Amino acid sequence: MLDAAIKNQLHSYFERIVHPIELVASLDDSEKSREMSALLEDVAAQSAKITLSRNGTDARKPSFAITRLGTKVGVSFAGLPMGHEFNSLILALLQVGGHPPKESAEIIKQIEAIEGDYLFETYFSLSCQNCPDVVQALNLMSVINPRIRHVAIDGGLFQDEVQARKIMAVPCVFMNGALFAQGRMGLEQLLTKIDTGASARAAEKLKDKPPFDVLVVGGGPAGAAAAIYAARKGINTGVVAERFGGQVLDTMAIENFISVQHTEGPKLATALEQHVKEYGVDIMNLQKAVELIPAKDAGGLTHVRLASGVTLSARTVVLSPGARWRQMNVPGEEEYRNKGVAYCPHCDGPLFKGKRVAVIGGGNSGVEAAIDLAGIVAHVTLIEFDGQLRADAVLQDKLRSLPNVRIVVSAQTTEVHGDGDKVTGLTYKDRATGATNLVELEGVFVQIGLLPNTEWLKGAISLSPRGEIKIDARGETSAYGVFAAGDATTTPYKQIVIAMGGGATAALSAFDCLIRQAPTAASEAA
Known part of the structure; x- marks a missing residue:
C-alpha cells in the first residue's frame, strides 16, 4: 500500500510515539476494506508501539479507531485518509501516541476546560485542501479532552450518509447529530464556536x-x-x-x-x-x-x-x-449555497459524482474547474457571459476535447432553481436572441472572479x-x-x-x- 520511501519516513516519525497505541479496524469484504487493511498493516509495521486489531464493531465499514491503550484517548476515521488527509492520519497517530502538540499552553488549557460530552462527525473529500484543518483541529481536541470524540468520514465513500444528511459541501461538521459548521475552520475558530465566552475574553x-x-x-x-x-x-x-x-x-x-x-x-x-x-x-x-x-x-x-x-x-x-469569491447575485444562489451552489470544485466536486453540474465563468478558474469536474461528474455545462471563453488556449483545447462537457457562451445566468433542499436546475438567457433556457442539474460551481x-x-x-x-x-x-x-x-x-x-x-x-x-x-x- 505504501512505498518504501514513505515507510522510512513513517518509521522515523513514529520514534516520537511515547504511549502504546492500537489500531482497531472495522472491515467487510469490500475492496476498500482490503485497501484499509493493507494500509493499517503497513502503518503498524513501522513501530513496535503500534498494534493492529481487525475486530472492530463500528457500523461504518471500512473504518478504524486509533486508541491509546488503557485510556479513552482516541480518534476515528471512516474511509481511507489518503490524499490531503494522509497528514491528518500521521498527526493523529503521533498525538494519540503522546507526542506533544505545537499549540500554545493557553489553547491547550482552553480545550481541557471545555465541559460537556461532544461527538463530532466531519465529512471530508480526499481532494479538499480545506478539510484537513478541520479534521486535525477536532482530532487534537479529542486527544486533549477525552470528553470530546471525533470521527472523520470520507463523504465520497459514504454516499448514503451524505445524501441522508443532505450534505453538498465539505468540510461539513455535525455535533451530537446536529449540523455544527460548514467550510474551512481552524482550531481557534472551532474553539470560539464551542467555547462561547472565547470572543469576549479575546x-x-x-x-x-x-x-x-x-x-x-x-x-x-x-x-x-x-x-x-x-x-x-x-x-x-x-x-x-x-x-x-x-x-x-x-x-x-x-x-x-x-x-x-x-x-x-x-x-x-x-x-x-x-x-x-x-x-x-x-x-x-x-x-x-x-x-x-x-x-x-x-x-x-x-x-x-x-x-x-x-x-x-x-x-x-x-x-x-x-x-x-464574487457571487452571481441571482435568485436562488444564496438560498441554495452549500445545497448545490458551491465555489470550490476541488473541495465539493467528489460529492457530485455521477451528477450533472454547471460551471459559471469562462476564465482560467472556470475552465480549470470544468476540466476537473468532468472527470468526476456525469456532465458539465460551462456558462460564460462573454461571447467567447477567456481562458488560456491550452485550457480551452483540453476542455473542448472532453466528451461530457457542453460550452455555452453569450449566456447570462438568471436564476438557480431547487426543491427547498437542493439545487434542481438553473435558467440562463441567451444574450444574442433573448431566449430563456432551463438546464436541469444538481450542482452549480461559481467561478466568476473576486x-x-x-x-x-x-x-x-x-x-x-x-x-x-x-x-x-x-x-x-x-x-x-x-x-x-x-x-x-x-x-x-x-x-x-x-x-x-x-x-x-x-x-x-x-x-x-x-x-x-x-x-x-x-x-x-x-
Whole structure:
C-alpha cells in the first residue's frame, strides 16, 4: 500500500510515539476494506508501539479507531485518509501516541476546560485542501479532552450518509447529530464556536493595547509580507486578521510562485504565519475590521474599529483585506449555497459524482474547474457571459476535447432553481436572441472572479468604481499614514507574488512615513 520511501519516513516519525497505541479496524469484504487493511498493516509495521486489531464493531465499514491503550484517548476515521488527509492520519497517530502538540499552553488549557460530552462527525473529500484543518483541529481536541470524540468520514465513500444528511459541501461538521459548521475552520475558530465566552475574553485582551507603529489589517500574502518587512525594522508591528492566510487558504495548486515549483494554499499560509511569528509580531486572529478612522492630521493616530467593539490605534496602517469569491447575485444562489451552489470544485466536486453540474465563468478558474469536474461528474455545462471563453488556449483545447462537457457562451445566468433542499436546475438567457433556457442539474460551481473586501472602507479612503483601494506606486492611499497592498487594491494583476511585493512596498513606505513624523506624534492619546 505504501512505498518504501514513505515507510522510512513513517518509521522515523513514529520514534516520537511515547504511549502504546492500537489500531482497531472495522472491515467487510469490500475492496476498500482490503485497501484499509493493507494500509493499517503497513502503518503498524513501522513501530513496535503500534498494534493492529481487525475486530472492530463500528457500523461504518471500512473504518478504524486509533486508541491509546488503557485510556479513552482516541480518534476515528471512516474511509481511507489518503490524499490531503494522509497528514491528518500521521498527526493523529503521533498525538494519540503522546507526542506533544505545537499549540500554545493557553489553547491547550482552553480545550481541557471545555465541559460537556461532544461527538463530532466531519465529512471530508480526499481532494479538499480545506478539510484537513478541520479534521486535525477536532482530532487534537479529542486527544486533549477525552470528553470530546471525533470521527472523520470520507463523504465520497459514504454516499448514503451524505445524501441522508443532505450534505453538498465539505468540510461539513455535525455535533451530537446536529449540523455544527460548514467550510474551512481552524482550531481557534472551532474553539470560539464551542467555547462561547472565547470572543469576549479575546476582546478584553485587545482593548488596552498601546498604539502600534504599524498595524496591518489582513493576514494574506500581502499582509504577511508587510508585517515581516515592518518588524524587521525593529518597530512595534501588529496584524489583525479575520482569518490568517486569507484567500490563499482556498487555493489548491500554486505553480507560479517563483523558485517553488509546486505548493498548496494551506501549506503556504502556514509557512507565512510561522515566518511572521518569528519576528514577534502581535497576531490578532479571528478579528474582523469594520471601520477605519484616519488620522486627523499628519503625525496623528489612525484607528481601526473591530466587530468586537474594540478599537486599535496605530501611527501607520497597511490595509490588505484581500478579496472573496464574487457571487452571481441571482435568485436562488444564496438560498441554495452549500445545497448545490458551491465555489470550490476541488473541495465539493467528489460529492457530485455521477451528477450533472454547471460551471459559471469562462476564465482560467472556470475552465480549470470544468476540466476537473468532468472527470468526476456525469456532465458539465460551462456558462460564460462573454461571447467567447477567456481562458488560456491550452485550457480551452483540453476542455473542448472532453466528451461530457457542453460550452455555452453569450449566456447570462438568471436564476438557480431547487426543491427547498437542493439545487434542481438553473435558467440562463441567451444574450444574442433573448431566449430563456432551463438546464436541469444538481450542482452549480461559481467561478466568476473576486470581489474586494472593502465595504467597510467606504467614506474613509478613496475607492475605485470597482471598490478597490486606490494606491500610488508607493502603496499610499488617500489618507495620511494609510497604505495598502494586495488583491483589494487597484494593482492590475491579482497574483500571490505581486501581493507579497506590494506588501513589502507598503511596509517600507509606512516606515518612511514614520521616520519623517515629529518625535511627539507617538504620544497622542488613542
